[in-house]
Amino acid sequence: MSTIQSRYFMILILFIIVYGAVTRLLPLQSEEAMVQSISEDGYLMMTIARNIALGLGMSTANGTIPTNGTQPLTSFLWAGIYWLVAGDKVQGILGIILVQFTLATLAAVLLWRLGIHILPPHPTKRQIAILAAALWYASPVTIAQTQNGLETPFYLLAVLGIALLVALSIRKWSFRHSILIGLLLGITFWIRNDAIFFILAVCLTQLLLGSWQRHEFWPRFLQVNVMGTTTVLVALPWLIYNKVNFGGIMPISGSSQNLTSQFGQNLPLLPSVLIEYLLVFFPIPGQLQMMWPVVLASTVVLIGITIGLWPLWLRLQQPTERRLFLLVSLYGIGLIGFYGLYFGAGHFLGRYLFPLSPFLALFSVAIGWWIWPQIPWQPLRYGILAGFMVSLSSVIVYKSLTNHPHQHAQVIDWVNQHVAEEEWVAAVQTGTLGYFHDRTLNLDGKVNPEALQARRQGPTELIKYVVNKRIGSQRIEYIIDWFGIASWIEKHSLIKQNFKLIIADPKLNLAVLKRQ
Structure with a gap:
């Protein structure tokens, strides 16, 4: 050369x-x-890391659900960052x-x-x-x-x-x-x-x-x-x-x-x-x-x-x-x-x-x-x-x-505008949502062992879990996720008895079910 x-x-x-x-x-x-x-799964890890920094242990859902659904050493490294910035x-x-x-x-x-x-x-x-x-x-x-x-x-x-x-x-x-x-x-x-x-x-x-x-x-x-x-x-x-x-x-x-x-x-x-x-x-x-x-x-x-x-x-x-x-x-x-x-x-x-x-x-x-x-x-x-x-x-x-918006941005925006901090929401995908709204219950089992056990027993058990789950004296007030979750109203009678569909927007890729 x-x-x-x-x-x-x-x-x-x-x-x-x-x-x-x-x-x-x-x-x-x-x-x-x-x-x-940050990716959806990245927010799952970061939520756990932040809880560690806040003294809530390796957990999600505002510290109420212990979990091991993470890679530990990076979670500890991220926890050090959250400790430095006071969470x-x-x-x-x-x-x-x-x-x-x-x-x-x-x-x-x-x-x-x-x-x-x-x-x-x-x-x-x-x-x-x-x-x-x-x-x-x-x-x-x-x-x-x-x-x-x-x-x-x-x-x-x-x-x-x-x-x-x-x-x-x-x-x-x-x-x-x-x-x-x-x-x-x-x-x-x-x-x-x-x-x-x-x-x-x-x-x-x-x-x-x-x-x-x-x-x-x-x-x-x-x-x-x-x-x-x-x-x-x-x-x-x-x-x-x-x-x-x-x-x-x-x-x-x-x-x-x-x-x-x-x-x-x-x-x-x-x-x-x-x-x-x-x-x-x-x-x-x-x-x-x-x-x-x-x-x-x-x-x-x-x-x-x-x-x-x-x-x-x-x-x-x-x-x-x-x-x-x-x-x-x-x-x-x-x-x-x-x-x-x-x-x-x-x-x-x-x-x-x-x-x-x-x-x-x-x-x-x-x-x-x-x-x-x-x-x-x-x-x-x-x-x-x-x-x-x-x-x-x-x-x-x-x-x-090119600028691609986060796939869960619409979920966060809706929750920020319509859900109080003290109210509990549930979602299948809870990485981004669970990071920005502490009182979020995971339903796919990635970070929630209770939901994973319910999934292993079948869809009906998962539905029973989300309907009957109590965190202290509170119940799940909203189920929110991508548009596909709107089908739960027609597929599961227990959901229809306890929730009503208030948002079903395929263009926005958003569905919201609110407890009746």
């Missing part, structure tokens, strides 16, 4: 990084923008946006360092690493997933840090090192419990490609057991808490999400989600992801990439490359197998597979960089580069000009 090319390249990188940073901080321009930047809801959002920005920025730096250490010796490997990190950092998909009020950026930072540590520890791994990695893996489990697949991948990678000689299997086996035991000991308090207080080791949020799942229901969505992460900066609109031409094309591309991974594995010479390749492959197989075949909630598949995104970004940029000089006709190269720049600019302009 010539001096002039290097200069233009660094200008491009600087532009992409600045765009990513500014876009991440853009919600700070107004209170409304800050409120809209102020808007200032809490501000603090969380800034922390998420910091975590995502650190993750991009780690991805850059990972690329420098892992990519094969090449004069331009630093350029490949910084391009991958910059594109990943500024990607609309990445920004959405790491600025959602959830554990995603914290989890991603932990995964990248441990992956870098494991890949580079080929010559200095010891039993002390096993304990250190075990501690970090245990902490990662506290950040998100599907880290079990990452933990398993780290253990298998060390077992198969450990720092001892290849024939010395048993010392490596002992190392892995020390590491795994340490991880379990760190994770054990959270598992015991879940089992003793809520009857199972999985948080009730996961049990609720998986309640209506069917085997393999997410498989059609998998290819387009993975291709979206391989494209790095170019999101596939949600309405296109399930269309059969997109699914078919994505599947064909993924099959081709999978077939090409074997010769790529054979070409890897450095131990660090092989360790990272095996680690990410095993981790990816675990996540794809679990969320593609077993778990439900397909609309969250992008978030569940998001920890793979930085590795896929590094992979796709490295492959693109290798293919580029192989293109024989120079005008074609310039045409591809021009097309890339136009596409990049189009995504930036589109994302800058």
